[in-house]
Amino acid sequence: MSQAGQMVKHSTIYAIGNISRQLVGFIMLPVYTHYLTPADYGVIGLLIFLVSLFEIVLGGHMFQAVPKFYHQQETKAEKNSVVTTALLVTSFFSLIACLAMATASEQLAAIVFGDKQYSIYIVIFAALILTHALEQYGLTYLRIIKKPWTYFNFSMVKLALQLGLNILTIVILDWGLMGLALSSLISSVIIAITLCSYTVYKTGAKFNQEIARNVLRFSWPLWISGLIGLYIGSSNRYFIRIFSSLDDVGLFELAAKFGSIVSILIWLPFSQYWQTERFAIAKTEDPYPAYSLAFRLIAGLLLIAGIGISIFVDLVVSVMSAPEFHSAAGAVPFLVIAGIFQCLTIFNNFSFMYQDRTLEVTKNNTATAIVVTVFYFILIPSLGFIGASIAFAGASAFQYIYALHSGNRIYPLKINQRPIAIAFFVFFSAVLLDKTILGEIDFSFYTLAFKVGIVATSSAATIAILANKTEIAFIANTLKSRISNRR
Incomplete structure (x- = not known):
């Protein structure tokens, strides 16, 4: 657990720094x-x-x-x-x-x-x-x-x-x-x-000219892939302006700000630790347990944070923004899902980075760009900025599956995907339950208690699904020890 401890410690400090910069x-x-x-x-x-x-x-x-x-x-x-x-x-x-x-x-x-x-x-x-x-x-x-x-x-x-x-x-x-x-x-x-x-x-x-050549050779496919990735994630603003209105672009931009909270608070600080450490871990005799631990840790945190944001965003938007911005909350859960899939895709892209096969990232993004364009043309004219968020979520899921399949052929990280699939089902169920049972926005005790209950229950289920027995025992013993010390 020392690897996890260092990961959490450094990521927490980076998280606070990133939060302050984005705050x-x-x-x-x-x-x-x-x-x-x-x-x-x-x-x-x-x-x-x-x-x-x-x-x-x-x-x-x-x-x-x-x-x-x-x-x-x-x-x-x-x-x-x-x-x-x-x-x-x-x-x-x-x-x-x-x-x-x-x-x-x-x-x-x-x-x-x-x-x-x-x-x-x-x-x-x-x-x-x-x-x-x-x-x-x-x-x-x-x-x-x-x-x-x-x-x-x-x-x-x-x-x-x-x-x-x-x-x-x-x-x-x-x-x-x-x-x-x-x-x-x-x-x-x-x-x-x-x-x-x-x-x-x-x-x-x-x-150093030699280093410059090596770095450029490594990076040029990533430039192309980054350009395509920008198209996937940001061209929706332009499509919304063409097929809808500049006002809808503004609503999507506000929704994207809340949708990006998961990436900013959870993924970005973790990646700032992981990007520099994953190459060192790959040199060890058996790196696969570390890959699995890191993946399940970050996936669990992303999903738990995503559930909380998706459940409470309607209340937060109604408090923090003017009435004409309130409808932006409807797009947030889809953008949260898109963000989580994108983060996990970046994690799996290490297979290509480690084997110097960065062109594979470009191929993935190219296929995803085609998929998302089709979705944009179908969904934005009829659903506006909500359609753009649904299209982005669907394309991001496709991108993750593509990266996972391609990465397993080049340098498999040997991470069991079944728990993450079940955890995503928990996410969808929690959000659907909240939107189905609760109607109009209100701040009554019943509404707040219901939302807290959904978040707490689904978060506990996510932890139980993604953690293995040893890690659950470690968490339980740590909590028990802290409770005993306080007494």
Whole structure:
């Protein structure tokens, strides 16, 4: 259980850091929905999609390659050269992407929004391509050298910056959408410069051509796969605008914010530990118990958190947002399911990473993109943003099954899938029971007690399904020991 203990400890610290960095969007949600319209929220969603598109096409990101090649090097100097080489290459490509997006701002505004007046926002968000790259490399380096508390400190600083700037520009100065754009840019610039300076100070600025070639060779299929993955997960905003309305884009964006909580709170901190450790575990004599433990641990946490969010989201949205945003809650359970399947797909993609078969990830994403496009054309015209969320969930399930099947032929992780299938059935049953029995939103004692009961019962069932006998005994003995000590 020492592996699980370290996993939980580091992941918890990363979780707190990630929560703080993402917390602004939720703390400011009542303010955003008061000062911004659903259409404004839709504009933000499409701007984020544009930034992500240019980041992937021209950004040259190598985040997944850095831990792999870092652990392959023998000396500290060689390890440091992996970090700085990847940082320099990505900075060059990200600058090109930033300039390209800013230069084409008017044309992009006309295509994406149908109105050139949004070009100034495209220019502002274009700068985030470079600052995000610098920021992410700094955070990746902190994870590799296992500095979770330093990671946490940087996250808290960014939280303070974003909150302060959002309150200043949106509430006090009443700049609306422009205030949100400027506050995002300023906070990202400050953190990016600080993190980049810290990384270069620790590693030096040595560029290694051989490492650059190896990393690029490893990463190029992932760039293509990332582009396709962006299409799968974010093109729905554009389809919704074409087949429905900009208001529906805003409702979907709000639903996606709640749907992403599972990934942010559970998967992201876990992956920041797992991405750097899985290659080291693979070198051990028998890595399969560790693979199984990690998979069941993260799957259980994702499902339990997903159940809680799906059951209580209608109440939370009704409290935190204006009435015109309340219907967004209907899409959240589908987006939660999509997020869980995507996270578990990334876990299984290790089979391809370890065997240097990253092109298989691209093949998977290509097949999924075809499936999701068909779903979008069928469901969005009739069901709007709800149809988009259903399409995304269905395509994500297909993607997971594809990755599992392909990975087992290349490097099987030997993880029993039957418990996870049963656990998903528990998830669906819990959400269906809640939506069927409870009608309109209310905060009565009966409603709250019923929801708590569903979450508690389904969570206990999920733990019992996914944990083996030894782990259940360990959990029971630990709880018993703590209760005895308190007495």
